[in-house]
Amino acid sequence: MTKRGLEISKQIKGKLSQDPTIFQVDIFHKNVKETLKRIFGGYDAIIGIMAAGIMIRSTCKLLSDKKQDPAIIVMDDAGEHVISLISGHLGGANNLTLKIAKLTNARPVITTSTDVHGYMSIDALAKKYYWEIKNLEKIVKFNKAILEGRKVEIKAPRKLKYLCDDPFFKKSYKLIKDGNKVVKAIMDKDELLIKPRKLVAGIGTRKGVSEKKIIEGLKRTLSFLDLPLGRIDALATGEMKKNEEGIIKTSKILRIPLKFVDLNSLRSKDTYSTSDFVKDRFGVGSICEAAALHVAGEGSRLIIRKTTFNGIAIAVAVSREKVLKSVQQNKTKQKEDH
Amino acid sequence: MTKRGLEISKQIKGKLSQDPTIFQVDIFHKNVKETLKRIFGGYDAIIGIMAAGIMIRSTCKLLSDKKQDPAIIVMDDAGEHVISLISGHLGGANNLTLKIAKLTNARPVITTSTDVHGYMSIDALAKKYYWEIKNLEKIVKFNKAILEGRKVEIKAPRKLKYLCDDPFFKKSYKLIKDGNKVVKAIMDKDELLIKPRKLVAGIGTRKGVSEKKIIEGLKRTLSFLDLPLGRIDALATGEMKKNEEGIIKTSKILRIPLKFVDLNSLRSKDTYSTSDFVKDRFGVGSICEAAALHVAGEGSRLIIRKTTFNGIAIAVAVSREKVLKSVQQNKTKQKEDH
Structure with a gap:
């Protein structure tokens, strides 16, 4: 909206883009009402750097229900406060508000009753x-x-x-x-x-990396979502790593099953990250992402994209949410009822 | 919503009731969505002590435009933040947010761009x-x-x-x-x-009160709305005060015209405050309120109800807003267009 707002949005975009749990950040600067109408269903979260009233008036008619709506957050264009407005819990607005507040030194404003107490x-x-x-x-x-x-x-x-x-x-x-x-x-x-839901950590390593380093890398990666190692249901890697002792020992020590994914299955997955080296050699963009997506199953998606540390690449995928279907059916029904 | 929210609302009601610029405060505790639907048009401001998301989802469909909508404010039920959501300027949500924050030691959150800069x-x-x-x-x-x-x-x-x-x-x-x-x-x-619009300060005094005290009282009363003496267009009192030198001198010193209102006109006005003594003697609830309303004209309303100090009673009325008519016509037209 304002020049200052545009500057802040660029800062936030720069910082969020480095966060492996965030896959796409776009800035829209003009035509607030029209733009929001157009993008509303396409993003998990919308951060408006503008007055709360403008954001509310512009999204009001677009809201559906807790389960469907994106997180809606507002920040004043002096960057003083960042406010979680809609979908605090299920939509993740509260957590994103805390994240943005931390990145920008703004004060987070969260109003959901459980949280404030x-x-x-x-x-x-x-x-x-x-x-x-x-x-x-x-x-x-x-x-x-x-x-x-x-x-x-x-x-x-x-x-x-x-x-x-x-x-x-x-x-x-x-x-x-x-x-x-x-x-x-x-x-x-x-x-x-x-x-x-099923959580799968996909692992790619250089040759000979130790289980100690892999476990350290896993912990570090999961910390981006504040997830414990114990929440991971499976580890996944490509069949070319079948003899990597570090990976095998990691699975044994953590008592988390390890799946090796064959090359064809890896290649069938669209990955977010692409390494030229891996692409040239195996025809897949990122082994850790493809392996995680394959083992998490049809319709799964990445929640942490490839993050590398000490020669280890890790990504995390989550299986498809199945409750959604019945909710969507209800939604369709409600619309028909009108 | 929550017990703690109910407690906070009672505290705020108690404090706001002592403010002479506020005429009615009601608490509604249950059935958020239904209640908001019912009361939406009837109040100048609605303060929700609940999560922002609940308030937004419950009022979304009720919003009309800047000029018509009540101020909408949200406070979390730990009383940490009070947030101006809707009608920050024209509806007065920002000022009321600042007032409530001061009364409750909460932090005010205002996002309109001019204000934050x-x-x-x-x-x-x-x-x-x-x-x-x-x-x-x-x-x-x-x-x-x-x-x-x-x-x-x-x-x-x-x-x-x-x-x-x-x-x-x-x-x-x-x-x-x-x-x-x-x-x-x-x-x-x-x-x-x-x-x-025309602003009129109605004055009632005991006999023989000095102009110095009256001017002091006027200043003190206007301070509730942060209004300067120079903004007052007229002073008003009842005809029974025709010989009160203090009132007459006040008008001369301040160069603000003074109108004496006859008893019949005073009696025709519904006042907010009622003094048994004045009622018994003159048949009017409050001379200062009735005089201010009469001089401010048809459709005028009080913006500061009777406030007393050192034997002086002062109230302030504002003339009817006339732009409203054309806006309402537009609104009706829009509805017909649908």
Whole structure:
């Protein structure tokens, strides 16, 4: 909108582009209302460097529901405050607000009740660990209980023990180990069914890299999303790494299954990153990205693009969200009802 | 929404109720969406103590335009931030945000570009001094020039000299004295016509109160709206005060015309405040309010209700806004067009 706003947006773009969890940042400078209408469905987040009123008036008619809408954030064009307006939890606006505030030295303004009181809402928990909540309509009720200081029980199999190390988790939840494979959140007699999506870390290394360095690299990469190693469901690499001891030992030490992906499958994947060396030699843009996407399955997407450190390249993919379908059906139905 | 939110709303209500520029404060605690739909047109401002997302989603479909919409403000239920969301200038959301922040020790979050850079937009200027802007569509253009550091010329008759004492005015405007009665804002070849509404201070006193005390009382009362004495177009009192020297001298010293209002006219006015003593004796709820309303004319309204200090009661009324009519006609037309 203003010149100063444009300058700030360029700064933010520069900084966000270096973040491997962010895949595309575009700047639109003019025709606020028209531009927002056009781009609304195409981005996970929209950051308006303008008055809150302009942003709200321009997106008002475009809003649909919690599950579908992009994160909407506003920053004043003096860069003093950055405000999470829409889709704080499920859409990730709160986390992105914190990230931008950190990058720009602005003050983050978050208003969702659980957050301001230091609790963790059930939708924030789900968003953080890439869980799907099957009964979205119960979220409000669970969050209300959390706000009243009650602890929600999470019944989960042994392998979800990474939750115990989350300091925010402890204030609002109690983990109960359970043989059942289904994860449940329980409050009074109400149940909320949870399906963790599949998270796969794809690994590419130079020859002879040690498991110690790989594990260090994995931790460092996952830290971009504040994810614990224990949340990773599988490791993946290309078949050409079949004899790399470092990778094999990593899988054994971490007790995370390792999949080798054949060259044809790797080549069938569109990767975000491209290394000329790898492209020339194997015909695939990035082995770690392609391997992660293949093992995460049809419709999966990268959540951390290739990040390299000490000769190790790591990317993380997440399987497709399946709840979405039923929500979209509802949405279509609602539109027809009008 | 939450218990803590309800508590904060009660605190704010208690504090705002003591402010003579505020006439009614109501708390609504449940059924956010339904309640907002019902009350939307009936209040000058709505303060949501809840997540910004809930407030935006609940009022989105109700928004109309800058000129019509109430101020919309959000405060998180820990009372940390208070955020001006909608109608920052014309609707007064920014000023109310600052007021609430002061009352509750919250941090005010204002995002309108002129404000964050310390400029005064043309609509903020108009709002502050109860001016009507005849060409609303030019506001954006004028504000853009102000943001670029250019000074807008205000051509005004001698009596608007109170503007010179406004420190915020000086950064964005240049006052040019002009014999013409019409006030104009000028930038390049663009003109914006301005019509100051009539401001009337109604006075009631005990017998024999001095002009010095009355002038002190006037200043104190006007300070609730940060208005200068020079902005007052007329003083008003009841005919029973015809021989009060203090009131008469006040008018002479300040060079503001004084009108005496007859008892029948006073009785025809609905006042906000009621004094049993005055009611019993004259059949009118409050002389200062009734006199101010009568002199400000048909359709006028109080902007400061009766405030008493040292035996002096003062209220301020403003004449009806006349631009509104044409805007409402446009609005009706737009609706018909749909």
